[in-house]
Amino acid sequence: MSAAATTALPAATPTVTPEPRASRAPLWLILPAVMLFVGIVLVPLAMTVLLSFHDWGQYKGIEPVLILKNWQEIATDPYYAEMFGRTLRIALITTLVTALLGAPEAYILNRMSGRWRGLFLLLILGPLLISVVARTLGWALLFGGSNGLANKLLMSLGVISSPLPFLFTETGVVIALVHVMMPFMVLSVWAALQRLDPQVEHAAMSLGAGPVTIIRRIVLPQIMPGVLSGAIIVFSLSASAFATPAIIGGRRLKVAATLAYDEFLNTLNWPLGAAVAVLLLAGLVLIVVGANALVERRYAEVFR
């Protein structure tokens, strides 16, 4: 561009400065990314939204009309309220449990010496490295009815008299989700801990603070942004998780993602599936953006 500018310069009239062209350059440069975004995100999204207003019948299939039938069904049928409620509940409990376990886990991990830290970090990241299907089936093998390995063992030891219910329960889904979501929480808190000045704890100690006070008053407030951003990631991933609820929850315990899947691929009611998916997306975006704004305002001082 500079070569072109130098050769073109003598011919250009003095009133035309290269200024405006230079300032337009960034716009041209982001064009490919914008096109990609529009092409693979916005257009399909708009089509899905449009689809949710179409009609559908067992024999007539999809009719491209604009009606509110699907939305009315979701709004009035308590089945959908229960299902979205369950999705929200599972995501919230999963988030809470990962935060309560993950934050201390990251803190302890951060204080370990080099070799142990590497080992335990690998253990924590482990679930992410294993396919979601294999991992979830592992849970099913351990706790699946009276044939589950763990259930068998506990029963033969006489700890329990009947197999622990795990498959097709919300508890089971939450436990499996916590297992796979933990790395996101630990890594997020870990990143916040890295920014912590290690001397700050010594400073608090020298001022007379005990270990509990140091964690409550000094460490926790500083890693809270990390916990909250981890919570946002975990919440949105759990609320839209598909494989884990599909295998552990099965057909009996549907969540929004598995319901949308069933509408698309089993019932073939694409418009209703689209409406469920759009509602899930809109709800998630609202919650995540809102939470993020809250976090950033509340912790403005902790962020650099």
Place this chain on the structure above:
Amino acid sequence: MTTNSRSAAPLLELEHVAKAFGSHVAVEDFNLAVAPGEFISFLGPSGCGKTTTLQMIAGFLAPSRGTIRLEGCDLTQVHPSKRGLGIVFQSYALFPHMTAAENVAFGLEMQRVSKAERAERVRAALAMVGLSGYEDRHPRRMSGGQQQRVALARALVIRPSVLLLDEPLSNLDAKLREEMQIELRQIQRELGTTTILVTHDQTEALSLSDRIVVMSKGRIEQIGTPQDTYERPSSAFVAQFLGKTNDFTARIEGAGPARIVAGGWSAPAPVGLSGPVTISVRPERIGFAETGLPGRVAARIFQGNHWLFQCETECGPAIVVRPNDGLAQPGEGEAVRLAWRPEDMSLRAGAAA
């Protein structure tokens, strides 16, 4: 003041304190008695064990050997949070999520000081370091110098028995550092708080301290007042580390009244020395004279209030500093003779390295 108080019982004592990290010995046989109200500096190059020693006093590191006593009581079994020491860290280590006032108030809260008294003491502490009006600022919105002051106020507000400062000024620019040095000394004098300052900056140690502990490779090289340490360094290391110094190789000649001879310069020798010796003289104590060590001015550098001469002599290179008093000075290439008073030099056996 210091001479009086030193005869009193020491406030802080370190006896044969040592610290090893694995096989690496960071501090070796550290002995020091600090009198109440004294301002002590640990001075030495990076890695010589200053921070390690300070951390042992603070309680963040346990000594491998030796005892540390505060007001006669063994500190080794006392938890850092119960030692009542004020510490200013090199990184300041302020609590970033608290305002300046909350930072300063934290130690008082831990001591369960009443809310009214707390507010008053926080206000006074911030005023003392010149930060009135900054109570509600967060550390990230303050300059390095201001953060430094908050850290100082936070350490002092709890009325510590000893104030420990680990290179507190090394992150500040030269001008601010000088201002803070003066302020630190003033505050310390006013409060009379016994203070230990860790620094690798010799001017800082010289200008602030009652006594300097010069350290090298985990050992104490010399303990003394700034003037003593500067003028009578006990080792080549101290002489080199505290300001510039010239080392000349000289010989002891003659018997009966033996004399030290360095080229054309000579003086009566103290008894008990023989063979080659090293003479150390500070650059500002050497003058140009009619007789003395012959040499040639290799370079002459004007530095405002003084001239710096780099000379070559038969006993080795020499640096000479002369005040810019308006008198004529020798030019580059000129032959000169260097002379100094015998009391301005220190002697060591053996040739200069």
